[in-house]
Amino acid sequence: MKVPARAADAFGAFATLKALVRILIHGRSGELPDTRGHRVVRWARIGVLILAGLVTLQSLLLVAGAWRNDIAIQRNMGVAEAEVLSAGPRRSTIEFVTPDRVTYRPELGVLYPSELATGMRIYVEYDKLNPNLVRVQHRNAKLAIIPAGSIAVVGWLVAAAALAGLALVDKRLDRQLAEPSGQPGS
Numbered sequence: 075m076k077v078p079a080r081a082a083d084a085f086g087a088f089a090t091l092k093a094l095v096r097i098l099i100h101g102r103s104g105e106l107p108d109t110r111g112h113r114v115v116r117w118a119r120i121g122v123l124i125l126a127g128l129v130t131l132q133s134l135l136l137v138a139g140a141w142r143n144d145i146a147i148q149r150n151m152g153v154a155e156a157e158v159l160s161a162g163p164r165r166s167t168i169e170f171v172t173p174d175r176v177t178y179r180p181e182l183g184v185l186y187p188s189e190l191a192t193g194m195r196i197y198v199e200y201d202k203l204n205p206n207l208v209r210v211q212h213r214n215a216k217l218a219i220i221p222a223g224s225i226a227v228v229g230w231l232v233a234a235a236a237l238a239g240l241a242l243v244d245k246r247l248d249r250q251l252a253e254p255s256g257q258p259g260s
Contacts, residue, residue, distance in 0.1 A: 098123060098237065111247045115240050122236045129229030133222040140215035143185060143207055150202040153211065161190040168208065170198055178205045185209035186217050 099119050156170035159179070166187035169179045184190075184198060186209055197211040 107248070107251055109247065109251065112244065115244045115247065119237060119240050122233050122240070126229050126233035130226045133226040133229075136222040136225075137215060137218050140185070140218040144209070144215045146204070146207055147199055147201045147209060152200050152202045152205070154198055154200065156184070156196055156198045156208075158190050158192055158194040158196060161187065161192045161194070163188060166190045168196070168198065170200070170208070172200075172202075172205060176205075178208075180206040180208050182206065186213035188217070 099116060152172060154170040154172055156168040159167045159169055164187070165183045167179065168184045169177060171177050178200075185207075190196065190210070198208045199211050200209075201207040
């Protein structure tokens with residue numbers, strides 16, 4: 075007996091999602107006017123939703139990429155002392171020497187560079203098979219979640235504002251369509 079209840083719940087959730095998507099794209103649940111202005115607004119809504127989806131996907135890929143880098147470092151980890159050559163909030167360059175006395179300056183800098191200062195001596199963890207893949211010791215992909223999540227949230231806030239603006243434009247088009255053709259509205 076639980077299977078039909080679950081199926082009904084799933085169908086109800088799908089129907090709700092379908093109704094939500096319809097309202098996000100068309101802006102109403104009733105009769106849809108097919109004027110040029112309404113079509114432009116509808117396509118603008120679709121564009122806003124696609125852009126918001128792409129921003130969300132980019133944020134997810136950012137975290138997935140950080141996790142992939144951490145896994146690569148974990149598989150063949152080497153640890154070395156490094157000197158911070160230049161420090162910034164998003165990119166810091168370092169130099170370190172491996173146990174076989176080879177000096178590396180990773181071209182893309184070090185992963186998770188926050189709170190570093192030029193001239194600091196730090197420990198780094200690196201991938202022995204690819205010494206250009208380096209992170210600050212004891213830091214990992216969890217540090218990428220908040221910035222990536224913030225980007226996604228801001229993207230959806232901007233999308234919500236754009237969709238609200240398009241809803242106002244759509245209502246204005248509805249009012250113009252409802253007015254008799256020779257009389258301006260009040």
